[in-house]
Amino acid sequence: MAERCAVIGVGQTHHTKVRDDVSLAGLLREASVRALEDAEMTWRDIDAVVIGTAPDSFEGVMMPELYLADALGAAGKPIMRVHTAGSVGGSTAIVAAHLVQSGVRERVLTVAFEKQSEGDTTWGLSGGRSGGVGAGGYFAPHIRAYIERSKAPEYVGWMVAVKDRKNALKNPYAHLKVPDITLEMVRDSPMVWEPVRRLESCPASDGACAMVLTNEAGGDRAEVPAWVHGTAIRSELGQFPGRDPVNPKGGQDCAADVYAQAGITDPKNDFDVVECYVPFSWYEPMWMENLGFAPIGDGWKMTEEGETEMDGALPVNASGGVLSSNPIGASGMLRFAEAALQVRGLAGEHQIDGVRTALGHAYGGASQFFAMWVLRSTKP
Amino acid sequence: MRPVSIVSFAQSGGRVDVEETETQMLYPVVSEAIERSGIPRQEIGFTCSGSADYLAGAPFAFVGNLEATGAWPPISESHVEMDGAWALYEAWVRLQHGDVDVALVFSSGISSRGNLREVLCLQNDPYYLMPLWADHVSLAALQARAYLDASGAKESDLAEVASRSRRNALSNPNALLSGEQGPDELLAEPYVVSPLRASDCPPVTDGAAAAILVAGDRAREVCDRPAWIRGIDHRIDPHYIGVRDLSRSESARVAAQHAGVGDAPVEVAELAAAFSHEELILREALGLGDEVEINPSGGALVSNPMMVSGLTRIGEAFRQINENGRHRAVGHAASGPCLQQNLVCVLEGD
Numbered sequence: 137m138a139e140r141c142a143v144i145g146v147g148q149t150h151h152t153k154v155r156d157d158v159s160l161a162g163l164l165r166e167a168s169v170r171a172l173e174d175a176e177m178t179w180r181d182i183d184a185v186v187i188g189t190a191p192d193s194f195e196g197v198m199m200p201e202l203y204l205a206d207a208l209g210a211a212g213k214p215i216m217r218v219h220t221a222g223s224v225g226g227s228t229a230i231v232a233a234h235l236v237q238s239g240v241r242e243r244v245l246t247v248a249f250e251k252q253s254e255g256d257t258t259w260g261l262s263g264g265r266s267g268g269v270g271a272g273g274y275f276a277p278h279i280r281a282y283i284e285r286s287k288a289p290e291y292v293g294w295m296v297a298v299k300d301r302k303n304a305l306k307n308p309y310a311h312l313k314v315p316d317i318t319l320e321m322v323r324d325s326p327m328v329w330e331p332v333r334r335l336e337s338c339p340a341s342d343g344a345c346a347m348v349l350t351n352e353a354g355g356d357r358a359e360v361p362a363w364v365h366g367t368a369i370r371s372e373l374g375q376f377p378g379r380d381p382v383n384p385k386g387g388q389d390c391a392a393d394v395y396a397q398a399g400i401t402d403p404k405n406d407f408d409v410v411e412c413y414v415p416f417s418w419y420e421p422m423w424m425e426n427l428g429f430a431p432i433g434d435g436w437k438m439t440e441e442g443e444t445e446m447d448g449a450l451p452v453n454a455s456g457g458v459l460s461s462n463p464i465g466a467s468g469m470l471r472f473a474e475a476a477l478q479v480r481g482l483a484g485e486h487q488i489d490g491v492r493t494a495l496g497h498a499y500g501g502a503s504q505f506f507a508m509w510v511l512r513s514t515k516p
Numbered sequence: 517m518r519p520v521s522i523v524s525f526a527q528s529g530g531r532v533d534v535e536e537t538e539t540q541m542l543y544p545v546v547s548e549a550i551e552r553s554g555i556p557r558q559e560i561g562f563t564c565s566g567s568a569d570y571l572a573g574a575p576f577a578f579v580g581n582l583e584a585t586g587a588w589p590p591i592s593e594s595h596v597e598m599d600g601a602w603a604l605y606e607a608w609v610r611l612q613h614g615d616v617d618v619a620l621v622f623s624s625g626i627s628s629r630g631n632l633r634e635v636l637c638l639q640n641d642p643y644y645l646m647p648l649w650a651d652h653v654s655l656a657a658l659q660a661r662a663y664l665d666a667s668g669a670k671e672s673d674l675a676e677v678a679s680r681s682r683r684n685a686l687s688n689p690n691a692l693l694s695g696e697q698g699p700d701e702l703l704a705e706p707y708v709v710s711p712l713r714a715s716d717c718p719p720v721t722d723g724a725a726a727a728i729l730v731a732g733d734r735a736r737e738v739c740d741r742p743a744w745i746r747g748i749d750h751r752i753d754p755h756y757i758g759v760r761d762l763s764r765s766e767s768a769r770v771a772a773q774h775a776g777v778g779d780a781p782v783e784v785a786e787l788a789a790a791f792s793h794e795e796l797i798l799r800e801a802l803g804l805g806d807e808v809e810i811n812p813s814g815g816a817l818v819s820n821p822m823m824v825s826g827l828t829r830i831g832e833a834f835r836q837i838n839e840n841g842r843h844r845a846v847g848h849a850a851s852g853p854c855l856q857q858n859l860v861c862v863l864e865g866d
Contacts, residue, residue, distance in 0.1 A: 191576055192570055196638060197638060197639075197646075198635065198636070199851065202857065203641045205753070205754060206754045212766070212767065213751060216602055216606070216750075217598055218594065218595070219596065221579060227594055231606060238613060260575040369594060370590040371592075371593035374582075376588070385589065386590035389589065390590075504579075
């Protein structure tokens with residue numbers, strides 16, 4: 137590795153159902169300007185731009201880096217567009233980090249976004265004209281399989297929903313806020329895809345997230361950098377006999393890879409906070425097992441015992457997570473960026489005390505694409 | 517920078533109205549690139565691909581393409597919604613880290629299933645330009661006119677480019693179009709959009725391509741004549757054609773400068789000039805003189821699979837070094853209306 141990489145700027149929009157006060161370009165600029173201000177930089181300081189978003193058909197703009205080049209100050213510079221399904225926000229940040237770590241660029245702006253209100257994402261997620269079942273319909277059988285295997289009580293899903301929705305109240309940028317949320321409210325909300333209830337599901341959001349990444353010299357100049365200690369991506373085929381979509385090998389391998397890079401040997405104790413891609417409540421216990429935080433079959437006990445609460449042993453999604461804001465293409469980058477905010481001590485009301493090591497996690501497709509990074513307040 | 521080379525390349529050949537799926541079209545191409553390299557599949561440390569959902573007409577279309585590579589045990593893999601040349605760029609960056617030595621790059625596109633002149637309109641600003649349905653051929657014609665006006669070149673110069681491209685394609689089995697047609701014969705054709713005739717425009721093409729990249733000395737163990745990536749860079753111009761000087765390509769010029777095109781003599785260049793005037797604009801932007809052979813394959817004017825054309829140009833530049841004994845070659849890729857985005861890759865033999 138030629139260079140160290142640090143996150144020195146983070147910006148995001150207020151995620152909400154419809155941002156009809158801004159264009160697509162305006163949405164990305166809002167997040168980008170905030171990231172640049174945080175990094176104490178201007179557009180001129182940026183060497184390269186890497187953007188990521190889910191399928192182009194969600195907004196109806198083909199290869200949007202072409203249209204967005206002007207708004208992102210990219211004219212005369214390199215700009216790339218990553219697309220790896222739901223993990224894209226994470227893998228986009230990783231492509232940006234690699235540009236720095238390779239020594240090819242010094243200061244990279246990376247932006248991920250979705251403006252769901254400009255298209256019909258549920259139609260898109262359902263395979264367009266082929267008429268599928270949408271994301272919830274696709275994942276529900278995996279969730280049922282998890283519950284069957286682990287014998288987890290059904291209230292565990294409700295507990296995740298209540299926790300993430302309470303956390304979202306502390307995050308000014310979060311979309312869905314249910315101030316008086318209770319287990320009973322979640323339990324009594326309509327069943328959408330058995331066993332997933334409405335309040336256990338993510339919303340459809342407009343939003344963008346941006347980060348400024350720099351090399352070691354840039355990190356040294358920054359007041360509070362978050363240092364990249366490891367990045368990893370894994371992909372596997374979405375369907376074949378013998379694959380386990382409940383506990384995918386791609387996720388296990390990705391975690392093992394990034395932990396090895398960062399010297400993580402006891403994940404549950406080594407991490408101070410985790411930002412994990414949980415679009416439906418049950419994915420918290422499922423990923424806790426996949427990521428090695430709990431033995432197989434015991435992930436739900438972490439939720440039940442309050443370990444993933446903000447004051448628990450391993451806070452998960454202090455930001456409110458994907459359950460509270462889901463601008464699809466940006467959702468993965470928000471996990472990576474919230475991990476950076478925690479390490480930098482800049483998460484505001486949802487800051488966990490004394491965070492030194494954080495994990496950002498994203499997944500996509502048929503639980504087949506994974507992207508992760510490990511950040512620390514100290515240099516690698 | 518860590519030295520990285522291309523050691524093998526494979527392509528489906530220019531086709532149209534293919535009946536198989538994109539994955540089926542990719543599979544033999546990816547397999548051929550891997551087999552030609554002689555490197556066992558499991559030693560590939562990074563895979564990166566390029567494609568566009570809108571060509572397939574389905575969201576997440578790229579996901580199925582993973583089947584063409586196999587991904588078990590799970591692989592380290594990424595995808596750009598761009599021409600495969602940018603996937604190659606990402607792989608080159610990844611190989612700089614030092615922990616991975618072999619990368620697979622591939623891309624695919626079936627343009628014939630939709631109407632490109634409609635589909636590519638969606639690349640335009642969705643609020644102000646897209647509703648005008650300004651299609652890519654009409655926008656290219658505006659650029660051609662701007663170039664002719666500014667340079668003093670004539671339509672016969674465009675026909676010369678088209679005529680030579682088709683003649684070169686006679687010796688390229690992968691070209692979709694080829695033929696012995698002189699400029700006068702081509703000039704007798706009607707305009708598609710003035711000043712462009714059909715021979716000035718690329719054919720709708722389906723295709724796939726794949727390449728294997730290797731870092732360090734291992735390239736010489738697996739390949740008699742690897743093509744070393746001496747420089748690679750890409751740049752973009754503003755989107756709005758009203759704020760650009762369409763008669764030239766600033767982004768191609770800057771990319772070429774950073775890739776080091778002018779650092780030593782270039783023998784041959786493969787340019788992703790999908791329209792005849794683009795070749796003339798790119799020659800100026802890259803500083804390629806009359807001594808440089810342009811598009812011995814016939815180039816994008818005779819075979820232009822969207823998302824694949826740029827990677828193919830780099831692949832053809834590789835072949836010039838690997839098979840034809842050339843020493844220094846340039847491969848170029850472009851994206852967007854009126855050459856908005858350009859990538860330049862300088863390759864050298866040992």
